Amino acid sequence: MKFRFPIVIIDEDFRSENSSGLGIRALAHAMEAEGMEILGVTSYGDLSQFAQQQSRASAFILSIDDEEFGGGSPEEIDFALTSLRAFVEEIRYKNSDIPIYLYGETRTSRHIPNDILRELHGFIHMFEDTPEFVARHIIREAKAYLDGLAPPFFRALVQYANDGSYSWHCPGHSGGVAFLKSPIGQMFHQFFGENMLRADVCNAVEELGQLLDHTGPVAASERNAARIFNADHCYFVTNGTSTSNKMVWHSTVAPGDIVVVDRNCHKSILHSIIMTGAIPVFLMPTRNHLGIIGPIPLSEFTMENIQKKIDANPFARAAKNKQPRILTITQSTYDGVIYNVETLKEMLDGKIDTLHFDEAWLPHATFHSFYQDMHAIGPNRPRAKESMIFSTQSTHKLLAGLSQASQILVRESENNKLDRDRFNEAYLMHTSTSPQYSIIASCDVAAAMMEAPGGTALVEESIFEALDFRRAMRKIDQEWGQDWWFQVWGPDNLCEDGIGSREDWIIRAEDNWHGFGKLAPNFNMLDPIKATIITPGLSLEGHFSETGIPASIVTKYLAEHGVIIEKCGLYSFFIMFTIGITKGRWNTLLTALQQFKDDFDKNQPMWRVLPEFVANNPRYESIGLRDLCQQIHQAYQAHDVARLTTEMYLSDMEPAMKPSDAFAKMAHREIERVSIDDLEGRVTAILLTPYPPGIPLLIPGECFNKTIVDYLKFARDFNHRFPGFDTDVHGLVTRVENGVKNYYVDCVRADCC
Template identity: 25%
Template sequence: MENETTHIDQFLLIHSVRNDCWREITTLADAWAANRGERAALEAAIAAGAAAEEYHAYPGARLLAALAERIAANDAGGAAMLARRISNGLLTHAYRKRLSEWDVHEELSSTEVADVLPHGTAEAGSRRPYFEVLYVNSQPAARWPALATELRKLRRPEDPFVYEPILVGSFEDAFCAAALNPDIISVVLAEGFPYRSRHDAPILRSVLDPLGEEEGPDMSALRLARSLKRIRPELDIYLLSDRQVEKIAGDPAADAVRRVFYAVEEPLEMHLAILEGVQARYETPFFDNLKKYARRPIGTFHALPIARGKSVFKSDWIRDMGEFYGLNLFLAESSATTGGLDSLLEPTGTIKRSQEMAARAFGADHVFFVTNGTSTSNKMAVQALLAPGDIAIVDRNCHKSHHYGMVLTGAQPYYVEAFPMTEYSMYGAVPLATIKRALLSLRAEGRLDRLRLLDLTNCTFDGHMYNVRRVMQECLAIKPDLIFLWDEAWSGFARFSPFLRPRTAMGAAADLEEWLRAPGSIKEYERQQAELGKNPADDALLAAHLIPDPRLVRLRVYQTNSTHKSMSAIRQGSMLLVKDVDFHTVEAQFHEAVFTHASTSPNQQLIGSLDVARRQMELEGYGLVMNALEIALKIRRAVNEHPLISKYFHILGADEMIPGIYRQSGFTDYLAPGSTWATAVKAMREDEFYLDPTRMTLVCGTAGFDGTQFKGLLANEYGIQLNKTSRNSVLLQSNINNTRSDVAHLVRVLVEICRGIEKRLADGGEGERATFAKRVKSLMTDVPDLPNFSHFHEAFRGDAGRTTPEGDMRTAFFKAYDASVCEYVPLIGAECDRRLREGPEMVSANFVIPYPPGFPIMVPGQVLTQETIDFMRKLDVKEIHGYERARGLKLVKPGVVAAKAKR
């Protein structure tokens, strides 16, 4: 095991590694019992994981001591039996339900069951949720078992939850325990503990060193509380002190602490406070009330016939719908907004409270629940933040909802381009230098005051995550009041990973907010100003890592996330997160945007699922996201290191997805030789772009499949569903729903497909091999160049600057509503080629969005170029929104364009 600590798996695969280690211990114990192995090998395996086991409640000191005693007594059979029981308990989580998993003996006394077994007594068959509490104390380790026993005596049958204590005695051990054990959701700190662990285990260094928690002059309990909150902000932390608790409670640093207690004078109060803290996260105001509503006798005289289910269950013709969905779905339906159900458009009750709890969980000041998907969240944000004539710097490859939002508001988009990955027919993300050039160009034109919003996708569909803090910091150095909209539809889960949180909008905003308040921030700014000098040239500004003036910055950050895409919400459940010091100036506009876009009949189940998704992520999101990361790394290894699969398929590494100039740390890939948790963290902190490990681009063109074809094969023949494809790849996503069984299924399917390819090539002879090679070449080599945005025609530039490319897309869009001003030109044919050569210019009358890649390659008012036409002609996808093959390209007639341009 010790060799593994240098590998990235030691942290990112910590859950499965622990289970695998116990399976290995079981195998060694069985071998010893069968006289096929050595006792020394078993003892070494147990010793290797001993330090990490102290950070988990199960199997605990008593079971580990019993295992050691059986080994010392040469009781090989007893040791093997106990090792297997521990291993199975960890694998099945049986220790959360059965007392026998905790006790060394098979016979149990009835009085012990209520004390330990995580079951409620009020309702037979119900199970109380189980969690673990970390106690950091300064008492000798010999006293810990007695202290744990005293803590267990505080349990009562009426407690809504059951927890097990974990005791550690140092800063290092506390930090590692919180990082490695996702079952810990509350922490109790007693002052006086040392910094150093009593262990000298490699696992300590592998976790601590990359996270930068070094020993320093401040090793107080408050310092530890802040450190724990940095990696796991959802933790409840309680502080015990025998000093001036009143002074500690008033310290600004105590913001990380939920409550301060004087020593241990009130152990029961501490116990109740822990339960109350968990209850505060467990509560789901709207969902709880929806369940109560479904249990009430209600007479419905509103416009929703399926409410209460009578029209369904009394019918001979649609009763199967009721049997399929179940009675509760219909009992919980209503179009009323009274009786505790609240109004999504103007919430004042349970929805309002649920949104406030979501804001706490996601690190926002405000949250809006949205039941029409993140397409609507994006349009709401764009409408609320932009007015006609405002300029927005927008990623040209962002989701179509942003483009349509610009049309609706009349804002002028200033399109910026992401770096291309032509070989795989996809785009990455927009380089910071490109964004800064756009800002500086607007400043040179005297139009920077018109710029209001920077609108970017993070992470991209393919996993590119921005260095969000740096982007915002450098942009604010040029325009201190710039607003940021980050479309994080695909990465809402990242909030609950210390590994990914700094790359999220809310995580980066919190870090930037802390920097703005720090005493040294102004000195940093003034030092750079002295270095740059007065009126620095644009080249100097582009080369520098710009620092904003903290006295001028207005931090205004918005984030949209598709809760349903990465958390346990029903489809179309979305959230709009706000962290804006000037929100009061746009709050009325936001409510207008909600009225504009939100349904007056929102789905109650969607709202309830958003409430529940928040609860789950606050209480177990850390472990669930860690599992998603584990699954992703196991898939990467299983595909790229399999001798047969890797002949035809390959998952792209960071070095293949992100050009080297944007990987300043030198990080290449998670599986590259020498990659460690430390190198991954360094890349996350330093690199301009970072690859989300849960998003895996599987190249299938080398197996002779285009993306759409391979997606269909997996779905139709093997029951494996995917979302996104490119010309020669498909996107695999791991999420909180996946298991290692899913990995095994995928691997078996890929092996079967590869064997089919091998057989076909072997049986088909030279002709088949030549055909296969030609197909691979067409997919992997003969790929079309990716078109950049050309430009808006002068007729649709509005009052744009002379050298800046923004345009009046709204006018072009609505101009095309008049059919008499439009014409159609076939994509393939002499007329299109002639127009490209001789003119008049072809101006798009609408959006054209091929799937894939899923973003507009033509927008209203855009001049079509040879580059765009060539790309369209080489597309082999079936779904192209806005393009009618039978009629051709929809264009604004040349005469209309010319007449408008003269005005």
């Protein structure tokens, strides 16, 4: 296939009929005759917008003749050089390789400062050579640049798809041909396109290498990604970081091993505990009454405290090996709280065999000094002496991977090297023998995109856009004065421009914005690209206001206005400033929030402002938006839900069985379905996960306490009263009996505990 990367010419005379215009157009025609696309413009315009062309162009040609230098006065020359320097710097800030040429009739390199000259690929003096010769020279450099762009696997995949070979291997659509035999298949083919289907191949294609044994172009791409991410090893994973986590655990943990785990970890870690037969001891994070999960206090990580937890756990006390096999923490919570990894390495090196950081939401951190030491593996970081470091990352969440694109990064210790063959046995246990090659290619490309300086520029742009959004939200709040507006959770001090200092984002014990209590100095930071928006109605201390706006109504409103939110809590919702977020997107969100405010203040009827929602839930048709918000707010207030959920997650969870043993009871059908009203004291056989926040509350083998049962009763009553705003709890089994929806949980049979 032919990729579109035009050569960009910037010359004020590009459309003029003078000799300069005729000359540059002759060069443009010569390059077009060689098959290159040309984009000609007459001024630098807005630098930031033109610099975006570096991702779409194959070369730049910049004029430096009298028209650009304003006739030649010292002031005009200084201004022209300043513009030229700014443009070149803006290009090189993101792209160190794209060819840049200067050309002129009267001026030469003698008129250009060295700091500009050193960034150039050439200097063209018009009319000394034929346009055809100059065109071939520029095209050679442009093609060399383009040839060097593709990382190993993506290059091999493109070559294979372009080769025109007949496919006799899986998948059965044979490069998309099968779809062409059916009307609906034709629609599918037209929607996804020829290239995606031709590139959908199986592991029988030897020239693409093997993901399963990490050979060929796949292996070259994994090595390339390891270099870019400053790791010793990288493994691409095509079914998400849930699977990456299980691979790490199965390579490290065996039945009966003690493991130390963040209590608010992702459910894949709890699945790993069940699958490996491990004995978990949990580190308890802080939490504020807005439902935002905070950091695990530094004191929880001391070996003295971990040993106390081991001694208090009847199954851990009986373990043969008392040294924990692995520590897994969530390195970047949903809301962006992260840890100083160097502090944890100093505390735990050699005391726990493997330190595993679930960095699903933090793959960008290694590419900017803003996050120095606040991520697992990075440049110029000391190795641990004994403990192996693993980082599992979702390249599809904050980088440019396709959905399910993930990777495992490994940092060896001074005295402990990774046995790749042994690790691959665990890898094979969880990967598909038919991996999706487009996902592999996206892992490859997502890593290559982060190569310096481009990766640093992309991350810095994300931080800047996130801070600009926060500044815009504060500006609106100030203009409303005493009226209400949405708040963005985060530090009180916000720099007026740029990205400011990372010290502004360190979470300090004395700060009153976070609600996490007394925290250790320089141990935690908030990632500014994670923005949690707070709706009116609930204070950080858990006090309900007289009126309120539950976040679930706001997010439904936004969805009907084309803005889809990542996560929703009681009075908060969450957005991320990934490298794909633009000014247009966050400004659209901001205007949609202003529209919500206007409709709320006018108490517009629900049929008008949420027509799709009302079509599915006609009971709300005639009620006003503000009135419905108040009804749900009062229901939350009456049950004191903020405190209830806080106490629920911080309450003691007593293990009655090993998680693997309790889950085995389900496999053997030694369970019974217990009504919510009868749950207190019973042992769960399943993961119980309320949404929000999507964090497992109980794991198999733990007992229901009164606080948890009270919450489930509230959820049942709330769902009955406000259908469409259901409190979702994964693990609850619903049955409609005599016209009433009842809720049950699968528990271990009483005679089997």
